[in-house]
Amino acid sequence: MPNSPSQTTSARVGLFVTCLADMFRPSVAFATVKLLEQAGCNVEVPEQQTCCGQPAFNSGDNDTSRDIARQTIDAFDGYEYVVGPSGSCIGMLHYYPELFEESDPYHVRALELKSRSFEITSFLFDVIGMEALQEQLNKLQFNQKVTYHDSCSGLRQLGVKQQPRELLSQVQGVELEEMEEAETCCGFGGTFCVKYPEISNRMVSNKTENISNSGATTLLGGDLGCLLNMAGKLKREGKTIEARHVVEILADMTDIPAIGEADYDLAKAL
Amino acid sequence: MQINTPFFKQRASEALHDENLQKALGNLKAGFPEKRAIAVSRMPEFEDLRDQARDLKNHIIEHLDLYLEQFESKVTENGGHVHWARTSDDANKIILDICKQVNAKTVTKGKSMVSEETGLNDYLEKNGIQPVETDLGEYILQLREDHPSHIIAPAIHLNLEDVSEAFHKNHNRPKSDDPAVLMQEAREVLREKFVAADVGITGANFCVAETGSTIIITNEGNGDLTQTLPKTHIVITSIEKVVPTLEDMTLFQRLLARSATGQEFTVYNTLSSGPRREGDQDGPENFHVVLVDNGRSEMVGSEFQDMLRCIRCSACMNHCPVYGAVGGHSYGWVYPGPMGSVLTPKMIGIEKGGMLPNASTFCGKCESVCPVRIPLPKLMRHWRQDEFSKHLQPKAARYGLAGWAFLAKRPALYKTYTRMANWFMKHWAGKKGRIEKMPLAGGWTDWRDMPAPQGKTFMQAWKEQQKNGGSH
Amino acid sequence: MSREEILNNIRRGVKRNTADDTARQTVLNRLSAKADNLIPARAQLPQQEQIALFIEMANEAAAEIIELDSISEVPSASAKWLRDRGIFELVTSSTAKVDALDWSPLAEKDIQRSQRVAQAGDFASLTDSFAGIAETGTLMLHSSPQSPTTLNFLPDNHLVILSRSAIVGVYEEAWKKIRAQFGATLPRTVNMITGPSRSADIEQRLQMGAHGPKTLVIFLIND
Numbered sequence: 001m002p003n004s005p006s007q008t009t010s011a012r013v014g015l016f017v018t019c020l021a022d023m024f025r026p027s028v029a030f031a032t033v034k035l036l037e038q039a040g041c042n043v044e045v046p047e048q049q050t051c052c053g054q055p056a057f058n059s060g061d062n063d064t065s066r067d068i069a070r071q072t073i074d075a076f077d078g079y080e081y082v083v084g085p086s087g088s089c090i091g092m093l094h095y096y097p098e099l100f101e102e103s104d105p106y107h108v109r110a111l112e113l114k115s116r117s118f119e120i121t122s123f124l125f126d127v128i129g130m131e132a133l134q135e136q137l138n139k140l141q142f143n144q145k146v147t148y149h150d151s152c153s154g155l156r157q158l159g160v161k162q163q164p165r166e167l168l169s170q171v172q173g174v175e176l177e178e179m180e181e182a183e184t185c186c187g188f189g190g191t192f193c194v195k196y197p198e199i200s201n202r203m204v205s206n207k208t209e210n211i212s213n214s215g216a217t218t219l220l221g222g223d224l225g226c227l228l229n230m231a232g233k234l235k236r237e238g239k240t241i242e243a244r245h246v247v248e249i250l251a252d253m254t255d256i257p258a259i260g261e262a263d264y265d266l267a268k269a270l
Numbered sequence: 271m272q273i274n275t276p277f278f279k280q281r282a283s284e285a286l287h288d289e290n291l292q293k294a295l296g297n298l299k300a301g302f303p304e305k306r307a308i309a310v311s312r313m314p315e316f317e318d319l320r321d322q323a324r325d326l327k328n329h330i331i332e333h334l335d336l337y338l339e340q341f342e343s344k345v346t347e348n349g350g351h352v353h354w355a356r357t358s359d360d361a362n363k364i365i366l367d368i369c370k371q372v373n374a375k376t377v378t379k380g381k382s383m384v385s386e387e388t389g390l391n392d393y394l395e396k397n398g399i400q401p402v403e404t405d406l407g408e409y410i411l412q413l414r415e416d417h418p419s420h421i422i423a424p425a426i427h428l429n430l431e432d433v434s435e436a437f438h439k440n441h442n443r444p445k446s447d448d449p450a451v452l453m454q455e456a457r458e459v460l461r462e463k464f465v466a467a468d469v470g471i472t473g474a475n476f477c478v479a480e481t482g483s484t485i486i487i488t489n490e491g492n493g494d495l496t497q498t499l500p501k502t503h504i505v506i507t508s509i510e511k512v513v514p515t516l517e518d519m520t521l522f523q524r525l526l527a528r529s530a531t532g533q534e535f536t537v538y539n540t541l542s543s544g545p546r547r548e549g550d551q552d553g554p555e556n557f558h559v560v561l562v563d564n565g566r567s568e569m570v571g572s573e574f575q576d577m578l579r580c581i582r583c584s585a586c587m588n589h590c591p592v593y594g595a596v597g598g599h600s601y602g603w604v605y606p607g608p609m610g611s612v613l614t615p616k617m618i619g620i621e622k623g624g625m626l627p628n629a630s631t632f633c634g635k636c637e638s639v640c641p642v643r644i645p646l647p648k649l650m651r652h653w654r655q656d657e658f659s660k661h662l663q664p665k666a667a668r669y670g671l672a673g674w675a676f677l678a679k680r681p682a683l684y685k686t687y688t689r690m691a692n693w694f695m696k697h698w699a700g701k702k703g704r705i706e707k708m709p710l711a712g713g714w715t716d717w718r719d720m721p722a723p724q725g726k727t728f729m730q731a732w733k734e735q736q737k738n739g740g741s742h
Numbered sequence: 743m744s745r746e747e748i749l750n751n752i753r754r755g756v757k758r759n760t761a762d763d764t765a766r767q768t769v770l771n772r773l774s775a776k777a778d779n780l781i782p783a784r785a786q787l788p789q790q791e792q793i794a795l796f797i798e799m800a801n802e803a804a805a806e807i808i809e810l811d812s813i814s815e816v817p818s819a820s821a822k823w824l825r826d827r828g829i830f831e832l833v834t835s836s837t838a839k840v841d842a843l844d845w846s847p848l849a850e851k852d853i854q855r856s857q858r859v860a861q862a863g864d865f866a867s868l869t870d871s872f873a874g875i876a877e878t879g880t881l882m883l884h885s886s887p888q889s890p891t892t893l894n895f896l897p898d899n900h901l902v903i904l905s906r907s908a909i910v911g912v913y914e915e916a917w918k919k920i921r922a923q924f925g926a927t928l929p930r931t932v933n934m935i936t937g938p939s940r941s942a943d944i945e946q947r948l949q950m951g952a953h954g955p956k957t958l959v960i961f962l963i964n965d
Contacts, residue, residue: 294945297945297946298946300946301942301946313782313784314782314783315780315782315783318780319779319780319782322779322780326779329772331756332756332765333756333765333768333769334752334756335749335752335753335756336765336766336769337769338748338749338752339749340769340773347927348927354743354744354745354748355744356744356747356748360744404953405943406941406943406944406952406953407941407943410943410944423942423943423946424943425943425944426946428944428945429945430944430945433944449944449945449947449949450949452944453941453944453949453951453952454951456952457951457952457953460953461862461863461953462862464862464953465862479773480773480776481926481927481928483928483932489939489940489941489942489952490939490940490941490952490953490954491895491939491952491953491954491955492952492953492954494891494894494895494933494954495895495896495953495954498891498892498895498931499892509748509752514769514772514773515772515773515776515777516776516917517776517777517778517779517914517917518772518779520779520913520914520917521779521780523913524782524913531942534799534802534803534878534936535803535877535878535880535934535936536936537803537935537936537937537938537939537940537954538933538934538935538936538939538954539880539933539934539936540931540932540933540934541928541931541932541933542930542931543927543928543929543930543931543932544930545930546885546930547885547887547929547930548887549886549887550885550886550887550890550930551858551859551887551890552859552860552885552890552891552892553885553890553891553930553931561748563744563747563748563751567747567748567749567751567752567755568751568755569755570751570752570754570755570756571754571755571756571757572755575755
């Protein structure tokens with residue numbers, strides 16, 4: 001794996017937007033683009049992408065998963081790296097090889113896509129490297145007590161744990177207060193949260209309790225699915241803790257209202 | 271045992287509102303996972319042991335017929351008998367026959383999940399034989415006419431008060447709420463049962479092919495008394511429990527207690543190799559091993575083969591946030607938690623068991639602690655594939671998925687749709703930035719707010735930005 | 743029959759028939775090699791340190807260790823231990839080692855010794871042990887005509903003689919030791935015992951002394 005900035009500077013990176021960032025929080029995708037460009041990458045957004053296919057995969061619909069995998073593999077053909085602001089969606093890309101017989105040409109292509117696709121904080125920390133980022137990060141200021149939720153796929157499938165914390169540690173003013181059970185699922189689980197709403201509700205309630213108990217004023221995470229779930233619950237409970245995707249801090253885009261906060265018009269902001 | 275798995279959702283809902291159960295489940299979280307973490311931290315080779323255990327189990331399954339034959343011949347050589355049971359019924363009949371042969375009236379039992387699987391207690395009772403559970407947890411449950419909600423901590427769903435109540439009702443002694451007194455009470459009452467029993471039935475954690483031995487791995491010592499005092503010892507176990515040698519068994523011994531209770535080793539690890547020998551003053555005169563299949567042999571070579579590696583440690587359920595929320599009884603049959611969500615549909619059919627593999631967020635915590643690295647989420651996903659191909663999922667879910675798939679496979683149409691949905695939700699939310707109620711979204715908004723979109727999709731905004739010169 | 747159905751199902755699953763000699767040979771090789779798997783470094787120590795580790799781990803498992811200079815001190819140490827607790831009976835095994843001891847110190851303290859199987863209601867037993875395993879502070883005992891298994895489980899208190907020289911580092915060494923003595927056929931019962939009986943079945947609160955002995959005393963003999 002290339003690990004020096006010189007090798008990655010001007011790398012051609014395909015942004016995997018992820019359907020939730022596309023639909024709910026484009027600013028997360030813009031923040032990702034900003035971070036990648038600051039790291040010297042040439043970012044492109046392939047038109048033919050939609051969703052990673054996880055809803056079909058986790059519902060047992062492998063034909064649809066395969067169709068979407070092919071579409072995604074084709075869409076991201078030729079990029080040096082594929083980067084997205086979600087451990088869950090990038091994790092799904094890493095499952096693609098399982099969907100194809102070894103004799104299928106897409107099998108090799110899926111393996112190859114897997115080898116060059118990264119969750120954003122992992123890409124920044126593991127591929128670009130702290131040396132190239134430090135100066136930029138040190139200029140940032142975010143005077144908040146933050147707590148970090150480790151999203152399941154990112155943590156257990158992709159090994160994303162210290163990367164966002166290391167990056168955040170370079171931002172001035174950030175005080176990290178770890179919550180109890182930071183690695184425990186928030187209860188989102190894609191369709192799980194609507195298939196088993198009561199169980200999901202219990203899980204997210206446990207989560208918001210741990211978040212509150214941490215004393216943090218801002219909840220950070222790397223996956224919009226979990227963040228929408230936790231932010232939605234915090235709001236419903238009337239808590240004032242704000243929820244943000246970690247890239248919003250790292251890309252200095254904290255002037256945008258936090259998740260589920262006041263009305264924000266992207267159209268005007270652009 | 272009655273199958274209540276199809277009612278998982280209702281049972282889970284009741285469990286979530288059951289304050290006593292929730293209090294009891296609180297004990298689990300603070301207990302096993304933390305102790306496991308400490309035990310693992312004291313064993314630097316733990317991850318390597320897990321790899322080896324996975325590989326060894328795979329080797330065993332690939333040669334399962336041969337190891338079982340070897341085990342059988344060694345048990346026979348030791349003077350014991352091996353019986354093969356294709357189904358639960360077969361197993362129960364075999365055991366009843368042995369009991370009848372020795373004119374058994376009472377039977378003591380050590381803890382055995384396989385016997386729960388076959389419904390042995392009910393069967394013996396119907397046939398005039400009184401089984402007495404001797405594991406403290408199982409004994410409490412028997413008094414309450416209850417069933418285990420956990421594979422190694424069967425009474426985890428109960429509180430002290432429940433036990434106190436049950437003992438008071440059944441033991442004719444003053445009521446106590448001191449666990450030590452209650453345990454002493456059970457010790458005294460059961461001591462008589464141990465001595466009086468005609469047959470002792472235990473499970474086995476492993477069967478050693480090399481020596482024809484079965485091993486029980488316990489803490490209380492009831493299993494040892496169960497198998498030593500009566501004239502006949504019957505081991506009920508299942509075919510995948512065979513291991514080649516003592517050294518191979520030891521690999522699993524090092525993993526089992528640490529994964530289960532977080533102990534370095536349990537108090538009693540006891541190997542039984544046949545009936546008493548010449549000159550022995552105690553020990554059973556007859557030794558029987560009943561090898562139960564009950565669907566396991568069909569799992570060999572199937573997409574569920576990995577599940578045969580399971581050593582029943584319970585780490586998966588101890589760490590499962592769904593199990594932790596709803597407890598074991600919600601699962602509606604013998605095996606709860608992630609391992610149960612894979613195994614139960616195999617044993618009762620996916621038509622009845624389909625709720626379970628769906629009741630997972632695929633958070634992967636179970637797989638991350640499994641001592642034999644069973645890819646539990648992947649196996650649950652296999653069940654969902656099976657359900658999907660048989661059209662067993664609810665209509666709304668299937669149509670919803672089909673509609674979404676139609677769009678997701680057509681990028682241009684998808685963009686139009688998401689643009690519209692974004693616009694709609696943005697306007698539905700108004701100035702608040704979040705949605706408190708929305709048609710068709712009750713599954714979400716009944717419980718939590720839905721953060722509103724930012725007014726444009728990224729794809730839309732990006733395109734516009736690129737057109738306007740690409741500055742951002 | 744069930745047996746053939748089960749075995750055939752497995753063979754179908756692994757795509758192999760009974761005539762497959764390679765598979766059979768693989769199995770025979772594994773069974774005869776009795777090879778070690780990964781052995782943790784913890785107990786791979788010089789013997790003196792193994793003894794120290796045994797003591798540490800056995801204590802952790804709530805066993806009581808009494809160090810004695812010679813096995814001849816066992817009767818008087820037992821007498822003292824029992825008398826201190828108001829126990830006036832001791833059932834012992836009748837292995838050569840136990841029988842060779844001068845048990846008169848028991849009688850001096852009015853403690854009656856019998857040699858038989860254990861019975862419900864026995865207060866204390868004393869047995870010999872086959873090995874001590876340092877890794878987890880585990881005792882290994884086995885059944886024999888001279889050492890009934892009930893002695894290890896029924897009495898409230900179990901006293902065990904363990905020679906320092908019988909302490910090995912890891913379980914694997916104990917298996918080798920037992921094979922060296924018994925060959926291919928194990929004693930009917932082999933007990934690995936780590937501390938006294940316990941249960942946490944009531945509210946996950948650990949209570950000592952469930953069905954087996956409430957105390958486990960190890961007389962560690964300096965030989």
